[in-house]
Amino acid sequence: MACAFMLLVVSSLLLSSCFLVSEAQSSHDPLVSGLSWTFYQSSCPELESIIRKHLKKIFKEDIGQAAGLLRLHFHDCFVQGCDGSVLLDGSASGPSEQEATPNLTLRPEAFEIINDLRARVHKQCRRVVSCADITTIAAREAVYLSGGPYYDVPLGRRDGLSFATRNTTLANIPAPTSNTSFLLSSLATKNFDATNVVALSGAHTIGRGHCTSFTQRLYPTQDSTMDKTFANNLKGVCPTSNSTNTTMLDIRTPNKFDNKYYVDLMNRQGLFTSDQDLYTDKRTRDIVKSFAVNQTLFFEKFISSMIKMGQLSVLTGTHGEIRANCSVRNSDNVYLSAVVEEEEETWKLKTKPPQSSIPYTMKYVLPLKNMRGTAKTAYLPVLQRSG
Numbered sequence: 001m002a003c004a005f006m007l008l009v010v011s012s013l014l015l016s017s018c019f020l021v022s023e024a025q026s027s028h029d030p031l032v033s034g035l036s037w038t039f040y041q042s043s044c045p046e047l048e049s050i051i052r053k054h055l056k057k058i059f060k061e062d063i064g065q066a067a068g069l070l071r072l073h074f075h076d077c078f079v080q081g082c083d084g085s086v087l088l089d090g091s092a093s094g095p096s097e098q099e100a101t102p103n104l105t106l107r108p109e110a111f112e113i114i115n116d117l118r119a120r121v122h123k124q125c126r127r128v129v130s131c132a133d134i135t136t137i138a139a140r141e142a143v144y145l146s147g148g149p150y151y152d153v154p155l156g157r158r159d160g161l162s163f164a165t166r167n168t169t170l171a172n173i174p175a176p177t178s179n180t181s182f183l184l185s186s187l188a189t190k191n192f193d194a195t196n197v198v199a200l201s202g203a204h205t206i207g208r209g210h211c212t213s214f215t216q217r218l219y220p221t222q223d224s225t226m227d228k229t230f231a232n233n234l235k236g237v238c239p240t241s242n243s244t245n246t247t248m249l250d251i252r253t254p255n256k257f258d259n260k261y262y263v264d265l266m267n268r269q270g271l272f273t274s275d276q277d278l279y280t281d282k283r284t285r286d287i288v289k290s291f292a293v294n295q296t297l298f299f300e301k302f303i304s305s306m307i308k309m310g311q312l313s314v315l316t317g318t319h320g321e322i323r324a325n326c327s328v329r330n331s332d333n334v335y336l337s338a339v340v341e342e343e344e345e346t347w348k349l350k351t352k353p354p355q356s357s358i359p360y361t362m363k364y365v366l367p368l369k370n371m372r373g374t375a376k377t378a379y380l381p382v383l384q385r386s387g
């Protein structure tokens, strides 16, 4: 009898925990076709632990890199979808997204970290994981490892074959001078509502901003919605409007992913117009207040907004590619083609030396310049007539 009672209790506990799990899963909207919660389960089961292990090491040395990675994912997704297009260097077809004004303040280290993660992941699992997915997981880790919530991210994105123009990039990444009206209408075109806008802006709980992103609020006249002491301190950091200094986005807990950003806004200590106006505007003010007093609510809305952002215009299935180098399309991957061609030429020279009447010399040309200024090590060998 006692045994039967125990069985009943255990099975009802099991049933209720199943209910909780399925309830948690169903709280997400349906996924975009082609993405899945278990995409690399068999092809790269260690994927997320490889990324976490490496990022833990990096963040231990410089937690600021977490902010850089989170912002990189946002800038990837908002322009042409989460397709890794922001990672592409410029090419003969024109300047890349990286050269558009909003992307000039992305941290150069963020690009290097993604490529480094890609090398580690591909070494273990071969080339099965896209740069767009690596960026998505890195952004999640940035949130989690800075003290924010853990959340699963759907995977299966493929990398785009092209980057957007500078004008398209400018049109899709809102400026820090934007007011709430602009943000609401601009993000509504991507299907984000007011709660999404306020929750996503909460990413400014970590990281830094350059003076040029907010000095229009200090000079020539001081923004009346900014706390006076806060403004005076900022004038110390940025003595002129084009000073190259930086300051933290969240004055209270600059390196911790928490809800203090909203407390800043309620104290008129938001750094950008786009931040502070969320508290000034009646349509978003109560949402700011609700996140300032309830961190759990903020985390819940932040997670669902990030999962939504991570699905913007993704390429899946047979679209796009899995890049062998996150900053170069596979077909433009001069390093790979250089190695292949060099081997081919060596083989040709060994087996069939050129006739002395048509002398050839090996000449190296640099066909691609890395737009971020870091010199590419790949030189393309070409056979040229020397006479």
Ligand code: HEM
Residues within 6 Å of the ligand: 064, 066, 067, 068, 070, 071, 074, 105, 106, 107, 174, 175, 176, 177, 178, 183, 200, 201, 203, 204, 206, 207, 208, 209, 210, 211, 212, 213, 249, 272, 274
């Ligand atoms: C809603 C409109 C947004 C605007 C106008 C905006 C604008 C900016 C600007 C101007 C900066 C500082 C750049 C600099 O001067 O160095 C910045 C930094 C940052 N943004 Fe946003 N942002 C927005 C939304 C987002 C979203 C949706 C995320 C992520 C989900 C995000 C994450 C970050 C992070 C983490 C930083 C700090 C980066 C670092 O320390 O390197 N932002 N943002």
